[in-house]
Amino acid sequence: MSPLLFTVAAFGIAAIAGLVGALLGLGGGIIVVPSLTLLLHVDIRLAIGASIVSVIATSSGAAAAYVRDHLANLRVAMFLEVATTLGALTGAFVAGMISTSMLEIVFGVALATSAVAMLRKRQASRPHAAGRGSSIATKLGLEGSYFDASERAQIDYRAQNAGAGFGLMYVAGVLSGLLGIGSGALKVPAMDLAMGLPIKVSTATSNFMIGVTAAASAGVYFARGDIHPLIAAPVASGVLVGAFVGSRFLSRASNRLIRVAFVVVLLWISAEMLARGIRA
Amino acid sequence: MSSTKDTERIESLLSVLLRSGVTISFVLILLGTVASFIHDPTSWISPRGIDVLLSRQASNQTLGGILAGLQAVRGSAIVTLGLLVLIATPVLRVAFSLASFAVMRDRVYVVLTAIVLSLLILSFALGRAL
Numbered sequence: 382m383s384p385l386l387f388t389v390a391a392f393g394i395a396a397i398a399g400l401v402g403a404l405l406g407l408g409g410g411i412i413v414v415p416s417l418t419l420l421l422h423v424d425i426r427l428a429i430g431a432s433i434v435s436v437i438a439t440s441s442g443a444a445a446a447y448v449r450d451h452l453a454n455l456r457v458a459m460f461l462e463v464a465t466t467l468g469a470l471t472g473a474f475v476a477g478m479i480s481t482s483m484l485e486i487v488f489g490v491a492l493a494t495s496a497v498a499m500l501r502k503r504q505a506s507r508p509h510a511a512g513r514g515s516s517i518a519t520k521l522g523l524e525g526s527y528f529d530a531s532e533r534a535q536i537d538y539r540a541q542n543a544g545a546g547f548g549l550m551y552v553a554g555v556l557s558g559l560l561g562i563g564s565g566a567l568k569v570p571a572m573d574l575a576m577g578l579p580i581k582v583s584t585a586t587s588n589f590m591i592g593v594t595a596a597a598s599a600g601v602y603f604a605r606g607d608i609h610p611l612i613a614a615p616v617a618s619g620v621l622v623g624a625f626v627g628s629r630f631l632s633r634a635s636n637r638l639i640r641v642a643f644v645v646v647l648l649w650i651s652a653e654m655l656a657r658g659i660r661a
Numbered sequence: 662m663s664s665t666k667d668t669e670r671i672e673s674l675l676s677v678l679l680r681s682g683v684t685i686s687f688v689l690i691l692l693g694t695v696a697s698f699i700h701d702p703t704s705w706i707s708p709r710g711i712d713v714l715l716s717r718q719a720s721n722q723t724l725g726g727i728l729a730g731l732q733a734v735r736g737s738a739i740v741t742l743g744l745l746v747l748i749a750t751p752v753l754r755v756a757f758s759l760a761s762f763a764v765m766r767d768r769v770y771v772v773l774t775a776i777v778l779s780l781l782i783l784s785f786a787l788g789r790a791l
Contacts, residue, residue: 384704387711388694434744438683441750445679448672455672459758459773466780473787521769592751593777599748600785610740611711614690617747621687 382421384611390421391431391615399439399623401646410436410562410595411650413616415657423612429561430607433599435620436563440592442624444585452585454525457540457572461550461586462593465568468554469597475559485658493651517543518576527582538579546576558598563591566647580639671761678757682750689743697736752781 382390398412410432417428447453518524523540540546549571557564565587572583602608698705755778762770 382711383706383708384711385698385706434747437747437751438686441679441747441754442683445676445683448679449676451669451672455668455675455758456770459762459770459777462755462777463773463780466777466784470780470784470787473784593755593781596748596751597781597784601787603745603748608741608744610693610737610744613744614694614740617744618687618690621683 387421388611388615391417391612392619394420395435395616395619396623399435399620399625400627401623411566413620414562415650415653417612417616426607427609427612430602430605430609431613431616433561433595433602434608434613435616436595437592437599438617438621439624440563440588440590440595442621443627444589444592446629447585447588450585451525451527452581453589454523454578454582454586455589456521457523457525457576457578457582458586458590460521460523460543461547461568461571462590464547464550465554465557465590465594466597468551468556469558469594470554471551472555472558472560473598473601475555479559482658482661485654485661489651489654489658493648493655523576525582527579529579529581536579538577538582540572541577542575546571549575554594554597557594561598561602563595565591566650569643584639667765671758674761675754675757678754679750682746682753686743686747686750689746690740693736693739693741693743695736696739700736752778755781 394416395413398410398416401412410429413432413435414425414428417423417431418425423431444453448455518540521543523543524538526535526537528534529536550568553564553567553571556562556567568587568590569580569583572578572586573580576583578586599608755774759771759774759778762774
């Protein structure tokens, strides 16, 4: 393949990944890595290196729009980033001790679990009124308000189970450090299901947090030389374009639509991960 | 706790910071790609060129390498600089949040943000050590 054709193809794949990622609160890395390896036969290490950069691009690009629309909650993000960065460091450390195929199986199972959990709770997808909030959540001011375009109402919310959310975010950080992805697939349910935050706030805040989590491991990949400019350039810029378009659509899509799309994508990726892990 | 007005001002500044970081890196990546194409168009359209380029060890992984590449106007060094700007954007975002929580005298969040920033710096240091 000529570098010109490769650049165009990688850009196209990344643009689609960025669009889907921004809509669902995924970093897009989880789509970029298998696409680059399976379709363009890129070495998995280089694919992961390009992916981690694209993950930062998606998060920062889309987060700018979400922050402006007051969808992302900065306090919730900062509180939970303590857990994700701590987890990312742990993950990077553990990565040297476990085999990749084992990790793929573990991640496939984790993804399938959160997909099933989201499916089961589908009826409760309407934004709910602010509850009492747990004592940690109250102390840390983990609450907020946003205008829901599809409900045409100002929604007040308050976090529940801050401790459980923190624990799940640590796990999300570990997986991010291990696999070089943003792990938004676990961050969104941690806020939506465990902490009872509205799905749009969870998705926006997840996107906002992913960049910091990814930055924690990007230095390692850069130092190893796994961030190749020829791959990372079309992938990062493609994801930026896709994420820009995706973030435009988010406040217009209904909660149910986001959730169903999320479940389908999660199950598909989970099957992909399990198959790869078992084949190896 | 802070007033809503403060939070809104910080949110709009954060939005600008994130957008600037991403825009600058996007422009650098684009310029670098165009520069490397202009520099050597024949290898860009050669059928097996991608395998050759990917197997070649990237020489831009140190700051010195990037600076040398930038002086020689090598496209790949400009791209790498763009990628570094992108990686630095979330780190700057956290540093900015630390400053804004300090201005708001929100001690709990100053501590939480300082922890995140230290962990980020620690991870970059660990990356160099590995």
